Amino acid sequence: MSTTYREKAQVLDETALDRALTRIAHEIVEQAGGGSDVALVGIKTRGVTLARRIAGKIAAIEGAPPAVGALDITLYRDDLGLKAEQPIVRGTEIRFPIKGRTVVLVDDVLFTGRTIRAAMDALMDLGRPRIIRLAVLVDRGHRELPIRPDYIGKNLPTSRRESVAVMLREHDGVDRVVIQEPTEP
Amino acid sequence: MGWKRKDLLSMRDIEATEIAHVLDTAESMKEIASREIKKVPTLRGKTVVNLFYEASTRTRTSFEIAGKWLSADVVNFSASGSSTEKGESLLDTALNIEAMSPDVVVVRHRASGAPALLARHLKCGVVNAGDGAHEHPTQALLDLLTIREKKGHLEGLNATIVGDVTHSRVARSNIHGMRKMGITVTVAGPPTLIPPACQELGVKVSHRLEEAIAHADVIMMLRLQHERMAGGLIPSLREYSRVWGLSLDKLRHCRPDVLIMHPGPVNRGVELAPEVADSPYSVILDQVANGVAVRMAVLYLLAGSKAA
Numbered sequence: 001m002s003t004t005y006r007e008k009a010q011v012l013d014e015t016a017l018d019r020a021l022t023r024i025a026h027e028i029v030e031q032a033g034g035g036s037d038v039a040l041v042g043i044k045t046r047g048v049t050l051a052r053r054i055a056g057k058i059a060a061i062e063g064a065p066p067a068v069g070a071l072d073i074t075l076y077r078d079d080l081g082l083k084a085e086q087p088i089v090r091g092t093e094i095r096f097p098i099k100g101r102t103v104v105l106v107d108d109v110l111f112t113g114r115t116i117r118a119a120m121d122a123l124m125d126l127g128r129p130r131i132i133r134l135a136v137l138v139d140r141g142h143r144e145l146p147i148r149p150d151y152i153g154k155n156l157p158t159s160r161r162e163s164v165a166v167m168l169r170e171h172d173g174v175d176r177v178v179i180q181e182p183t184e185p
Numbered sequence: 186m187g188w189k190r191k192d193l194l195s196m197r198d199i200e201a202t203e204i205a206h207v208l209d210t211a212e213s214m215k216e217i218a219s220r221e222i223k224k225v226p227t228l229r230g231k232t233v234v235n236l237f238y239e240a241s242t243r244t245r246t247s248f249e250i251a252g253k254w255l256s257a258d259v260v261n262f263s264a265s266g267s268s269t270e271k272g273e274s275l276l277d278t279a280l281n282i283e284a285m286s287p288d289v290v291v292v293r294h295r296a297s298g299a300p301a302l303l304a305r306h307l308k309c310g311v312v313n314a315g316d317g318a319h320e321h322p323t324q325a326l327l328d329l330l331t332i333r334e335k336k337g338h339l340e341g342l343n344a345t346i347v348g349d350v351t352h353s354r355v356a357r358s359n360i361h362g363m364r365k366m367g368i369t370v371t372v373a374g375p376p377t378l379i380p381p382a383c384q385e386l387g388v389k390v391s392h393r394l395e396e397a398i399a400h401a402d403v404i405m406m407l408r409l410q411h412e413r414m415a416g417g418l419i420p421s422l423r424e425y426s427r428v429w430g431l432s433l434d435k436l437r438h439c440r441p442d443v444l445i446m447h448p449g450p451v452n453r454g455v456e457l458a459p460e461v462a463d464s465p466y467s468v469i470l471d472q473v474a475n476g477v478a479v480r481m482a483v484l485y486l487l488a489g490s491k492a493a
Contacts, residue, residue, distance in 0.1 A: 072213065075225040075255075075485075085187045086489045088206075089482075091213030125222055 005163055005180035011138070011156055012177040020153030021050065024135050025057035027151050028104055037130070039067040039098060043107040043119050044090050047071075049170050050137055051106040069094030071105075076118035092122065099127040104151070108166040110136040113147035138177055140164050188486040192304040192311040195320040196361035204362060208330050210482035211475065217254055218477065228257035231288040231488045236279070237314070238264040238294040243449055243473070244314050244323075248291050251480035257288070257488065279303045288488045292316070310487035318352050324448055325358035327479040329366060331472050332403055335444055340367035345397045346388075347429060348407030348456055349378040349418075355448045356407055360386050373397035374407075374429060377418040394429055398439055405446045406431055406456045422455055432458040436466065444468050 012020065032038045038058075042051030048070040059065035072090040080086075105119050120132060135151035140158040154177070158164060163180045167173075188206055190199070217223055233252040235245050245261065252259035262282065273281075275294070282290060289310040292300040297317035304311040315321040333339050344363055350356045350372045363370050370388040372379060383390050391397035398404050409425060419425045431445065445457075445466045453459045462469065 074213075075217075075227040077227075080227065080489045085189070086486055088187070089210045089213040089485065092216050121226070125225065126220065 004183045005165075006183050008162065008179045008181045010176060010178050011164075012154060014175040017137070017153070017175050017177060020137060021053050022057055024151045024153060025054050025061060028054070028133075028135065029058055029061050031133075031150075032102060036064065036066075037101045038104060039069065039096060039101050040104050040106055040135075041069045041071050041094060041098075041119075041123065043105060043115060044070055044072045046166055046168055046171065047105075047107040049168050050108060050135075051104075054106060054135065067096045069096065069098075071119055071122055073115055073118040073122055076122045078114060078118065092126075094126060097127055098123065098129045100130050102131045102133065103129040104133045104135050106135045108137050109164050110134070110139045110147075110149055110152075111142055111164075113143045113145035116147050117145050137166055138164055191487070192300075192313075193322055193483055193487065194301050194304055194311065194313045196322045196325045196358040196365070197320065199322075201365045204326065204329065204365060207326055207479065207482050207486065208333060210486060211326070211330050211478040212334075214478040214481040214485075215475075217481070218474065223254050224256060225254065226256050227485060228252070228255040228288075228488050231257045232286065233257045233259045233289045233291065233484060233488070234282055234285075234287040235259065235261045235314075236264075236282065236290055236292045237262070238275075238292075238299070239315065241293055241315070243476075244293065247473070247476040248312075248314065248480050248484075251477050252484055254477070255481055255484060257484065260287075275299060276302065276306060279307060283307050283309065289484055312483060312487065315354055317354065318357070319354055320358045320361075321354040321448075322358050322362075323476070323479055323483060324355050325362040326483070327472055327476040328359055328405070328446060328448075329362055330475045330479055331446065331468055332368075332444065334471070334475070335468060336402060339363075342368045342402040343371070343400055344368050344403040344405060345371045345373055345391075345401040346405045346407065347373045347394065347397065347431070349409055350374055350383065350407065351378050351380045352410065353407050356405075359405065360388055364388075368403075371397050371401070375419060375425075394431075395435060395438060398431075398435070398443075400440065401443060402440065403444045403446060404431065404439070405448075408448065408450065409452055409456050426455050430454075430456055430458060431461050433460045433464070436461060436464075446472060449473070 040051040040055050042048030051068050055065045055068045070093045072092045074087045074089045133150040136149045137153040138156050139152045140156045166177050169175050237245050249259045287309050291312045291314045293314040294316050297319035299316050300313035346356050364387050372388050373391040447469050451457050
């Protein structure tokens with residue numbers, strides 16, 4: 001029924017992943033000009049973890065951490081009823097006003113861009129941010145919508161049938177990113 | 186894991202994991218109620234028909250708000266003044282509605298089993314919003330959500346359901362739901378209003394209110410239908426209220442963290458003293474708020490499921 005995958009290659013190890021997040025944190029601070037109006041909003045689930053880690057790094061640079069929120073895009077998906085099973089609604093937790101702020105959306109993998117489209121709609125329903133930017137750990141290409149990230153941990157050319165797995169200590173016990181390919185040709 | 190059913194007909198049919206899944210989904214929906222703009226686009230282009238053959242304001246409004254917050258088009262069809270009075274059968278009405286391609290039909294009917302009958306004949310999802318003295322599953326789900334929210338868990342709690350258990354679909358759905366979630370259930374009321382074979386549902390039976398509520402974490406008071414008196418099942422409202430009504434005085438022997446619930450509408454001064462209904466123990470308004478969240482979850486799960 002569901003496709004099984006085997007690991008093809010490791011793309012980022014623990015050190016490289018950490019370095020990528022550090023660089024993203026620096027770029028966010030640089031572009032924001034040290035303003036405190038930046039808020040990070042992670043897309044559930046791994047985007048939230050990445051947003052928290054980037055926030056920690058910004059705190060180390062700036063002295064204070066930016067606000068961090070968690071966004072669940074399930075209710076904004078464009079494929080309702082197309083999947084065999086209804087996606088689980090996990091809830092949005094953004095406890096600060098986003099009106100007039102620079103909001104950096106954070107996700108693990110950027111692929112078709114549909115998740116980001118849903119995330120922007122979800123965000124707009126909560127208020128009117130001044131700017132929305134996008135930070136992703138891995139950009140694997142194959143966009144289906146005109147969406148482009150502002151901060152990229154790693155550009156990773158992939159084929160459509162492959163899958164990119166981001167593993168994080170908090171969820172998977174280890175920090176690494178791998179490319180997987182289907183076991184069935 | 187997840188939800189695979191076309192319909193939600195009873196708490197008896199569904200499994201503990203499915204109940205937990207609805208409650209988790211409902212919990213996530215609650216955030217929408219706190220927004221300035223209470224609308225998400227999830228069910229855009231989906232149609233929900235409220236097919237109510239019995240008077241109901243709360244439940245119908247709750248489904249209507251739930252559907253609207255999810256951007257579904259909600260149509261209310263009430264039986265009075267409609268085709269039913271012209272002699273159309275339930276099934277014919279439903280097939281006519283089906284011809285207008287709704288995604289979910291929400292049914293309330295005085296006959297037990299009416300929603301199940303419709304579910305067998307309709308391709309769209311069917312939600313039982315109360316059928317006779319049978320079940321009212323979304324009420325039980327919102328009650329469970331309220332209890333879980335207030336107590337942090339369900340497993341191991343003691344709940345006492347007081348009043349007219351025999352005629353109560355709310356009681357029946359709650360007994361099934363609570364038992365599945367590991368809650369110990371006691372039912373209490375005059376023998377005329379407690380079904381004789383009640384123990385077979387796995388509940389304890391008590392005919393003394395004070396004893397039944399002494400160790401309860403949750404007390405659920407049922408609405409006393411005035412017509413029960415005409416049927417000779419209770420001597421008088423005043424006597425019922427004195428023996429089975431919940432007063433502050435009777436509450437003195439309860440746990441200090443007891444929750445008082447009521448499915449509404451409350452007969453103040455009959456089953457519930459006004460001071461109790463307005464006391465900090467009462468979670469009646471939380472139940473109403475959670476009702477919208479639970480119905481959003483149910484509409485989301487049914488309207489989006491492939492089976493529908």
